[in-house]
Amino acid sequence: MTLDFVVAIPARYSATRLPGKPLRPLAGEPLILHVARRALQAGAREVWVATDDERIVTALRDTGVNVAMTSAAHASGTDRLAECAGAAGWSDDVIVVNLQGDEPFAPASGIRAVAAALAEGDAEMATLATPVEEARQLFDPNTVKLVRSDKGEALYFSRAPIPWHRDGFADGRERLPDGSRWLRHIGIYAYRAGFLRRFAGMPQGVLERIESLEQLRALEAGCRIAVALTPEPFPHGVDTPEDLLQAEVRMREARA
Numbered sequence: 219m220t221l222d223f224v225v226a227i228p229a230r231y232s233a234t235r236l237p238g239k240p241l242r243p244l245a246g247e248p249l250i251l252h253v254a255r256r257a258l259q260a261g262a263r264e265v266w267v268a269t270d271d272e273r274i275v276t277a278l279r280d281t282g283v284n285v286a287m288t289s290a291a292h293a294s295g296t297d298r299l300a301e302c303a304g305a306a307g308w309s310d311d312v313i314v315v316n317l318q319g320d321e322p323f324a325p326a327s328g329i330r331a332v333a334a335a336l337a338e339g340d341a342e343m344a345t346l347a348t349p350v351e352e353a354r355q356l357f358d359p360n361t362v363k364l365v366r367s368d369k370g371e372a373l374y375f376s377r378a379p380i381p382w383h384r385d386g387f388a389d390g391r392e393r394l395p396d397g398s399r400w401l402r403h404i405g406i407y408a409y410r411a412g413f414l415r416r417f418a419g420m421p422q423g424v425l426e427r428i429e430s431l432e433q434l435r436a437l438e439a440g441c442r443i444a445v446a447l448t449p450e451p452f453p454h455g456v457d458t459p460e461d462l463l464q465a466e467v468r469m470r471e472a473r474a
Contacts, residue, residue, distance in 0.1 A: 223333040223408070224264040224312060225257035226302050228295030229319035231271035235458050240274050240319055242462055245469040248277045249456060252322035258282065260329035262315070268295075268302035294432055295319075300418035303411045310412025313337060318405055322465060323453040328406065331446050336408040341371060341442035343417075344408040345433070348448050350400035353393050362403040362431060364445065372443040375403055375431050401445075404452045407433070417441075 229250050233239040240250035250267060257265040265283050269275065270290040278285050286305040292298045299316055308314065315333050317324060328346060335344035347364055350356050356363065359377040366372050374380065379400070386395025394400070409417065423438035425431075436443060456462050 221261070221330060221333055221337060222313065223262055223315055223337075224266065224306070224308065225260065225262040225315045225317050225329065226266045226268060226299045226306075227253055227257065227317050227319045228298040228302075229267050229269040229274055230290075230292075230295070230298070231269070231274060236456070236462065239456065240269070240271075241277060242456075244322060244456075244462065244465055245473070248274075249322055249462075250274060250319055251277065251281065253317065253319055253324065254278065254281065254283045256321065256324045256326065257315075257317055257329060260315075260326040262329070264306070266302055266306055267319070268298045270298075296414070296432060297418050300415050303414055308411040310410060310415075312411045313408055314411050314414055316407040316409075316414075318455055320455040320457060321406070322456065323468065324406070325448070325450050325452060327449045328404070328452050331449050332406050332408045335444045335446040336410070339444050341444040342409060342413050343433070343436055343441065344444040344446065345372070346404040346406055346448045346452065347401040347445050348404060348452060350394070350402045353391055355402065356394065356400055357391060362405070364401050364403045366401070366445045370445055372433075372437060372445050374437065375429070375433055377429055377431070404448055405455075406452075413441075 229240040241248045268286045268288045275285045286302040288298045288301045313333050332344050332346050355361050356379045363380050364375045365380055383395045423435045425434040425438050456465050
């Protein structure tokens with residue numbers, strides 16, 4: 219079966235930790251252009267960037283990427299993509315992959331995998347995860363962890379180290395206990411356009427406010443989220459100036 223999906227990339231110009239992030243140069247080109255190319259390489263039928271700034275529109279001109287100018291007042295990327303869905307005219311059953319605008323190394327296989335996880339099941343959303351490799355990562359609140367059911371659906375997402383290994387961490391937290399497996403959440407999502415519109419209109423949930431994790435809104439509302447393991451490493455995105463420097467080094471090494 220041919221996998222038919224679109225990719226939508228929210229790209230807000232302002233960012234607290236890295237102002238003007240979508241246009242920051244990486245290997246001589248805007249960061250957002252690298253992300254859009256990853257989406258095109260994944261075989262998406264259409265690639266859209268939903269932005270609030272004309273400078274981003276200009277940077278993507280003549281690249282084969284569609285651009286939707288959206289409101290600067292949106293509280294989240296999901297809200298921005300819901301407006302984009304209207305501008306693009308997607309029917310309710312179109313599979314939309316929400317790829318963050320700061321993922322210049324997102325593997326094409328991972329983008330396809332999240333679309334396939336949605337297409338092959340009946341959950342309202344799909345996302346990706348990868349094993350946690352070290353204790354430092356597990357206890358980092360900036361690293362989102364998740365647990366999933368035997369059916370491969372999310373039970374919970376948290377900034378806390380879940381599940382808590384009672385005996386394994388009784389004597390220290392310097393290493394991961396043997397025989398256990400934790401999952402790190404990768405912030406890429408797939409949903410059908412109809413659910414995207416509905417999700418954006420849902421009221422914020424208590425769990426979402428506590429953890430500051432938007433996907434908990436769906437779980438709290440009783441929606442199901444399929445969780446697939448990424449088929450290959452999914453490198454960390456660009457959130458800070460230090461991340462951008464590391465991305466520059468990685469790009470140089472890849473081209474050497």
